[in-house]
Amino acid sequence: RKYRPQNFSTVVGQAHITTTLKNAIRQDQLAHAFLFTGPRGVGKTTCARILAKTINCENLQEDGEACNSCTSCVNFNTGSSINIHELDAASNNSVDDIRALTEQVRYAPQAAKYKVYIIDEVHMLSASAFNAFLKTLEEPPSYAIFILATTEKHKILPTILSRCQIFDFRRITTEDTVEHLEEIISKEHITAEKPALQVIAQKSEGCMRDALSILDKIVSFTGGALTYNNTLEHLNILDEDYYFKLLDMLYNQDLAGALLLYDEINRKGFEGEIVITGLAEFFRNLMVCSDPRTVVLLDVVESFKEKYRQVAEKMPLAYLISGINILNESELSYKQAKNKKLHLELMLIRMAYLKQAINVEVEGEGVIKKKRIENLRSIGFRKLSVLDIASGASKETTKVKAQPTSPENGGATLLVDSGLAKKPLEPIGHSPLPMPIPHQADIATVVSKTPKPTLGALAKIRQKIVHQNSGEKDMVIPLEEESLKKAWDEYIIKLSEVKNHSTATNFKFASLVITGSNSFDILTDTNIQQRFIEQERGALIDHLQQFFNNRQLNYQVSLKPQTGEQEAVERPPTMREQYFKIVEEYPLIKELRDRLNLDLDF
Numbered sequence: 001r002k003y004r005p006q007n008f009s010t011v012v013g014q015a016h017i018t019t020t021l022k023n024a025i026r027q028d029q030l031a032h033a034f035l036f037t038g039p040r041g042v043g044k045t046t047c048a049r050i051l052a053k054t055i056n057c058e059n060l061q062e063d064g065e066a067c068n069s070c071t072s073c074v075n076f077n078t079g080s081s082i083n084i085h086e087l088d089a090a091s092n093n094s095v096d097d098i099r100a101l102t103e104q105v106r107y108a109p110q111a112a113k114y115k116v117y118i119i120d121e122v123h124m125l126s127a128s129a130f131n132a133f134l135k136t137l138e139e140p141p142s143y144a145i146f147i148l149a150t151t152e153k154h155k156i157l158p159t160i161l162s163r164c165q166i167f168d169f170r171r172i173t174t175e176d177t178v179e180h181l182e183e184i185i186s187k188e189h190i191t192a193e194k195p196a197l198q199v200i201a202q203k204s205e206g207c208m209r210d211a212l213s214i215l216d217k218i219v220s221f222t223g224g225a226l227t228y229n230n231t232l233e234h235l236n237i238l239d240e241d242y243y244f245k246l247l248d249m250l251y252n253q254d255l256a257g258a259l260l261l262y263d264e265i266n267r268k269g270f271e272g273e274i275v276i277t278g279l280a281e282f283f284r285n286l287m288v289c290s291d292p293r294t295v296v297l298l299d300v301v302e303s304f305k306e307k308y309r310q311v312a313e314k315m316p317l318a319y320l321i322s323g324i325n326i327l328n329e330s331e332l333s334y335k336q337a338k339n340k341k342l343h344l345e346l347m348l349i350r351m352a353y354l355k356q357a358i359n360v361e362v363e364g365e366g367v368i369k370k371k372r373i374e375n376l377r378s379i380g381f382r383k384l385s386v387l388d389i390a391s392g393a394s395k396e397t398t399k400v401k402a403q404p405t406s407p408e409n410g411g412a413t414l415l416v417d418s419g420l421a422k423k424p425l426e427p428i429g430h431s432p433l434p435m436p437i438p439h440q441a442d443i444a445t446v447v448s449k450t451p452k453p454t455l456g457a458l459a460k461i462r463q464k465i466v467h468q469n470s471g472e473k474d475m476v477i478p479l480e481e482e483s484l485k486k487a488w489d490e491y492i493i494k495l496s497e498v499k500n501h502s503t504a505t506n507f508k509f510a511s512l513v514i515t516g517s518n519s520f521d522i523l524t525d526t527n528i529q530q531r532f533i534e535q536e537r538g539a540l541i542d543h544l545q546q547f548f549n550n551r552q553l554n555y556q557v558s559l560k561p562q563t564g565e566q567e568a569v570e571r572p573p574t575m576r577e578q579y580f581k582i583v584e585e586y587p588l589i590k591e592l593r594d595r596l597n598l599d600l601d602f
Contacts, residue, residue: 003184003212006077007065008050011043012180012208013172020167021051022064030055031165033137033146035122037153038169041207045120047169048147052076052084052116055145056109072112083112090121098129102136105144114145122148123155130157137163171206174198174299180208181215185226190219192226195301199231202299228301238270240304243282244311251319255352259345272344273334280327286312287320319354326350477548484512484520487547491540506532511560518552523560533557576600 005011008018017036024030034051036044054060058070066073075081087101101117109115119125125133137146137160148164150156178197185192200218204211214235215226222230232239242265249258265275288294289312298305330347337343477483488507495504510533511523524530533540534557545553573581579600583590592598 005043005046005050006068008047008054009063009065011047011050013176014043014047014169017047017167017169021047021054025051025054025060026064030145032140032144033164034148035153035156035161035164035166036147036149036169037166038151039171039206040151041204041209042169042172043208044149044151044169045118047167048118048120048149049076049084049086051147052118052145055114055116056081056083056112081112083109083114084116084118086118086120088120090124093125093129095126095128095132098125098132102133105136105141108141109143113143115143116145116147118147118149120149121151123150123152127157130160134159134163172208173206174201177201177204177206177208177211181211184212184215188219190224190226193228195228195303196226196231198301199228199235199237202301203235203237236270236274238265238274238278240282240300243279244307246279247282247286247311247315250323250348250351250354251315253352253355255349258348258352262344262348266341272340273331275344276327276331276334276347280324280331283320283324283327286315287317287324290315290317290320322354323351326354475549477550479514479517479520479548479550479553481512481514483548484514487544488512490547491543494543495536503532503536507536518550518554520555522555522557524557525560527559530557530559 008022011018034048036048038044050066053073053076054064054066056072056076057066058072059067061067068074068077072081072083076084085101085104087097101119105115105117107115134157140146146164148156148160153161153166178194178201181192181197181200182194185197196218197215200211200214203214218226218231218234221234229239231237242261246258246261249255249261262275266272285298285300285308288297289308295309298308300308326347330343334340334343492504492507495501495507506524506529509525509529513521513523515521522533524533537557541554544555545551
């Protein structure tokens with residue numbers, strides 16, 4: 001408050017607004033309503049007060065500044081002016097407050113030219129209060145001037161915006177903030193290092209009020225001697241030297257060193273979120289330094305700028321982009337992690353082996369990300385002759401081994417282990433010499449000399465079933481309506497015995513229609529009944545085939561044909577079908593899923 005600007009020339013970083021206001025005052029072209037909008041702490045309310053004081057100044061200077069010596073200026077500086085009213089809309093946002101203000105507008109100013117009303121945080125007014133204020137703002141008396149200030153212009157009604165002259169305040173640059181802080185410490189006889197002031201300016205993020213508050217706290221903390229190190233300690237900021245060391249370890253795949261360095265940072269009291277955020281900003285600064293056109297975007301302490309440029313020249317842009325991507329993912333998922341230290345260590349592991357996981361190449365103006373996979377070589381094959389097959393059948397298992405390729409043939413060579421000899425097979429690329437076609441007698445001789453393989457377990461089971469069927473051919477029960485109904489009822493009883501009552505109920509409502517000597521149709525009323533019967537297909541067909549002693553017996557399940565105006569009852573949609581229907585009606589759901597990188601669990 002001590003160093004709050006008292007005239008337009010002392011306002012920092014808003015020359016485009018102060019110049020416009022001074023020219024309007026000199027030319028007597030003042031609007032009846034002003035709207036000052038912009039980020040917090042950049043001088044909106046300060047400029048409103050300076051404007052209110054200047055337009056009522058009795059001895060206006062040639063450059064459009066107030067004299068600070070006349071009666072009006074003195075009354076304003078002491079806070080006793082009756083022609084300037086200031087209202088905080090955050091706590092006075094009702095219709096009654098606005099009505100009280102509009103009642104005061106009817107009275108002319110006392111010993112002054114204008115009556116000024118400053119409404120701060122005007123976006124906090126209710127809709128009814130805005131409507132009550134609208135008529136007065138549209139047609140005010142000639143002596144009334146309204147100055148509205150807000151940080152959220154989008155919350156103000158368009159009818160209010162259209163009646164105001166709007167001034168957009170900018171964020172104060174780091175250079176302007178540092179220059180203003182240097183002026184203050186010189187007046188207060190405080191010693192401070194310039195890197196410390198630059199850190200304060202960066203921490204304030206363009207808000208001069210925050211910068212002055214931080215400076216005031218650190219001066220009290222250090223006793224009037226600001227250094228770079230004690231400023232970092234007070235603001236809980238990690239020294240950028242740690243980031244340079246960490247980058248060197250990660251890029252050289254020194255995972256042990258990176259984990260130990262993080263442990264040291266953690267023991268100093270820095271939370272994992274600070275490390276992730278700071279490392280992401282560090283990678284961003286390196287990325288903007290890699291191109292001469294974007295170096296102007298680098299906003300760091302002056303002593304580190306040259307080091308940033310040197311390191312950026314050695315770092316591949318592709319590595320920095322991939323690192324920023326990993327850090328962004330880790331920052332978004334950090335708050336949901338239960339073991340936060342392990343979460344950050346996994347992030348360091350991913351970044352340490354980033355070069356092995358992917359290969360990012362810059363081609364032209366684009367960046368291409370490729371998987372690092374060894375080049376695969378195709379294996380050559382050739383067709384086996386009948387003699388080769390016959391000779392290879394003498395062994396139960398034929399082993400195929402791939403030998404390394406040779407530069408002459410350009411493909412791999414296969415060796416077929418037949419138990420007698422290993423014969424290399426030529427690759428496809430080289431046609432073998434024409435082979436003589438063996439005589440049928442020779443083939444029969446070779447095959448007869450080959451010992452027959454032993455009968456497998458599956459073949460024995462098949463042989464046993466064939467033998468049983470062959471002995472039971474005379475016992476096949478013909479497929480008739482009465483016998484089918486009997487077999488069907490027996491299966492329903494089995495379902496009831498195993499407590500599967502819902503399936504048994506659906507079986508009772510089904511209709512049976514014989515379509516052939518070995519086939520019949522099962523007709524259902526609904527899709528749900530059809531699904532229940534289909535679920536029992538394996539057990540049902542086995543039961544029926546055993547009942548009729550007919551392995552060729554089969555059936556089909558279908559819906560009954562509908563008559564008249566009846567319609568088939570559709571089955572309820574699945575969760576997946578419900579999701580796609582919702583996405584079809586509300587495309588934003590799909591956009592939300594894509595942005596959050598969500599997966600379906602059905």
